[in-house]
Amino acid sequence: MKKVLCTAALFFLFAACVTKPDIKPYTWEDDLHQRLLTDFSRTEAEVKDYIRKYIPDVTDEQMRQWEASKALECMTLDGEKRYFRNAAPNLFRVDSACYKIKAAKDGVSFSGSEKVNIEHLPEVIASVKKExxxxxxxxxxxxxxxxxxxxxxxxxxxxxxxxxxxxxxxxxxxxxxxxxxxxxxxxxxxxxxxxxxxxxxxxxxxxxxxxxxxxxxxxxxxxEWHNLKPENIQPYDTTSSIYKEYTAEREKHIIFSPRMRELAAKLTVGETNPLLKAKRIFRWVNDNFPWASAREYSTIENIPEYVLDNHKGDCGQVSLLFITLCRISGIPAHFQSGFMMHPKAWNLHDWAEIYFEGIGWVPVDQSFGVPTFARNADEEYFFLGGIDSWRMIVNSDYGMPLVPEKxxxxxxxxxxxxxxxxxxxxxxxxxxxxxxxxxxxxxx
Missing domain, CATH: 2.60.40 (Immunoglobulin-like)
Incomplete structure (x- = not known):
C-alpha cells in the first residue's frame, strides 16, 4: 500500500511539473517592447485615412518625406512598420504646411484653458500690482x-x-x-x-x-505672478545647496551632452543676467517646438534630446528641455507637475520652477508659453515667472521613489x-x- 501511495505521489508531482505554466521572469526589455507596441498601434492605412480628410491625394512619397523629417512618427517593431497612435493628428501640428491646410479647413480657435485665461491673466496681474x-x-x-x-x-x-x-x-x-x-x-x-x-x-x-x-x-x-525686472535679480551664491543641486545634471533626462551645452551657449551668448538668459531660452523653445501629443515618457531614452530630434513636445517634454538648458546656463531649475484644472479643460500637466537670488522659486509653464492672445508685455511673458490659479500640484520632481515602494x-x-x-x-x-x-x- 505504501508503494502505491508513493507511486501516486510521484505521478501527481510529475503532472504538476508538466502542467504548470512557464512563467517568464520579468525583464525591462520585454516590458518596454510591450509599451512600444501599445503606443505604436497605427497602420499606414489608418494614418492615411486620417490624412486624406485634409490631403485627399496624399502620396507615398509625401509619407516618406514626413517620416524622414520626423513630422510623422513611426518605428519598426517585430519586423513591421508601426505608427504612433496620434501620428496623424500630430502631423498637422508639427509640419507647417500641413498645419496651414488644416487651419484653412477647420479654422483656428482658442483651447479651453486659453478661453479661461484670456480673462483670468489680466485679473491676476492687476491683483498682484494692487496688493x-x-x-x-x-x-x-x-x-x-x-x-x-x-x-x-x-x-x-x-x-x-x-x-x-x-x-x-x-x-x-x-x-x-x-x-x-x-x-x-x-x-x-x-x-x-x-x-x-x-x-x-x-x-x-x-x-x-x-x-x-x-x-x-x-x-x-x-x-502666482512675479513682476520680474532684470535689475532686481541678484548674483547667485554659487556655494549654496540650492545652486549646486539645481544646476547639476540628473539621470536620466537632465544630461549636459555636448549638443545641449553648445545650444545653451548659443542661446545665451553675451548675456549675464539670469532673467534675460531664461527669457531667451523660454522664447526659443516656445517658437520652435509646437505642442504635440506625446508617446509615453517611459519609452524615451532622453526627453530633451527627443524634443530636439523630433521638433515637437508636450508639456513635460518642453519643460525638461527648458530645465536642462537653464541648468547648463547656471539658472537653478526643477520639474513640477500635476494637473491643469481649468473649468471644462482639466488635464494632466507639467511645468517648471526656476530660482532667482533675492526672489526665490518662480513658476514657468513652458508649454503655455507666449499666449497668442497676449495684449501687452506682462501677458506675453506671464508664464515665465507666473502661473494661473487652475492647478493641482502633485510632484516637485520626476522619477523619484513612491512611498510605499513599488x-x-x-x-x-x-x-x-x-x-x-x-x-x-x-x-x-x-x-x-x-x-x-x-x-x-x-x-x-
Whole structure:
C-alpha cells in the first residue's frame, strides 16, 4: 500500500511539473517592447485615412518625406512598420504646411484653458500690482478621483496595490488641503518629503468585477505672478545647496551632452543676467517646438534630446528641455507637475520652477508659453515667472521613489499623475485600467 501511495505521489508531482505554466521572469526589455507596441498601434492605412480628410491625394512619397523629417512618427517593431497612435493628428501640428491646410479647413480657435485665461491673466496681474504680493486669486475645488482596474485584469483574490495622486501640502500657492474620504478603510498618505504626493490603498480582486479605488478632497489653488525686472535679480551664491543641486545634471533626462551645452551657449551668448538668459531660452523653445501629443515618457531614452530630434513636445517634454538648458546656463531649475484644472479643460500637466537670488522659486509653464492672445508685455511673458490659479500640484520632481515602494517599474517612470497599480504578478499598465476626475468649483 505504501508503494502505491508513493507511486501516486510521484505521478501527481510529475503532472504538476508538466502542467504548470512557464512563467517568464520579468525583464525591462520585454516590458518596454510591450509599451512600444501599445503606443505604436497605427497602420499606414489608418494614418492615411486620417490624412486624406485634409490631403485627399496624399502620396507615398509625401509619407516618406514626413517620416524622414520626423513630422510623422513611426518605428519598426517585430519586423513591421508601426505608427504612433496620434501620428496623424500630430502631423498637422508639427509640419507647417500641413498645419496651414488644416487651419484653412477647420479654422483656428482658442483651447479651453486659453478661453479661461484670456480673462483670468489680466485679473491676476492687476491683483498682484494692487496688493503687492505674488500669490493671489484663490480658487477652491472639491475633487473626487477614481481609478478603475478592468474586470479580471488580476486573478480573483489577488491583492491590488494602488497609488493615487494627492495635492501637495508644502507649496505656498496650494493651501488648505482637506481630506474627505477614500474608498478603502485603510489608506496611507506619502510623507511630505516624498516628491510624489500619493494616497495609497490596497484591495483584493473579485472575479468578473472591476476593482475601483477612489478618493475625495478639497484644496485651494492660487495664481502666482512675479513682476520680474532684470535689475532686481541678484548674483547667485554659487556655494549654496540650492545652486549646486539645481544646476547639476540628473539621470536620466537632465544630461549636459555636448549638443545641449553648445545650444545653451548659443542661446545665451553675451548675456549675464539670469532673467534675460531664461527669457531667451523660454522664447526659443516656445517658437520652435509646437505642442504635440506625446508617446509615453517611459519609452524615451532622453526627453530633451527627443524634443530636439523630433521638433515637437508636450508639456513635460518642453519643460525638461527648458530645465536642462537653464541648468547648463547656471539658472537653478526643477520639474513640477500635476494637473491643469481649468473649468471644462482639466488635464494632466507639467511645468517648471526656476530660482532667482533675492526672489526665490518662480513658476514657468513652458508649454503655455507666449499666449497668442497676449495684449501687452506682462501677458506675453506671464508664464515665465507666473502661473494661473487652475492647478493641482502633485510632484516637485520626476522619477523619484513612491512611498510605499513599488515592486515593479511604474507605468509612468518619469511623471506621476494618473496613478499607479500593481499586483504580485506584475505592474498593471494603462490599457488595463482607467481614471477619472470629478471637479466641483466652490465659492471662495
Amino acid at each position: 503687492g504680493i505674488p500669490i493671489v486669486a484663490p480658487k477652491r475645488m472639491r475633487v473626487t478621483y477614481t481609478l478603475t482596474v478592468d474586470s479580471n485584469a488580476v486573478p480573483a483574490g489577488e491583492l491590488i496595490r494602488c497609488w493615487l495622486p494627492y495635492p501637495r501640502q508644502d507649496q505656498p500657492r496650494q493651501q488648505d488641503v482637506k481630506f474627505i474620504s477614500a474608498s478603502e478603510p485603510d489608506y496611507a498618505f506619502s510623507p511630505e518629503e516624498c516628491l510624489h504626493s500619493t494616497l495609497y490603498m490596497e484591495k483584493r480582486a473579485v472575479k468578473d468585477e472591476p476593482t475601483v479605488f477612489s478618493e475625495s478632497f478639497e484644496y485651494t489653488s492660487n495664481a 515592486k515593479y517599474p511604474r507605468s509612468e517612470t518619469v511623471d506621476f499623475q494618473r496613478g499607479e497599480v500593481e499586483w504580485e504578478g506584475g505592474n498593471l499598465y494603462f490599457p488595463q485600467w482607467d481614471y477619472h476626475m470629478d471637479i466641483e468649483y466652490l465659492d471662495n
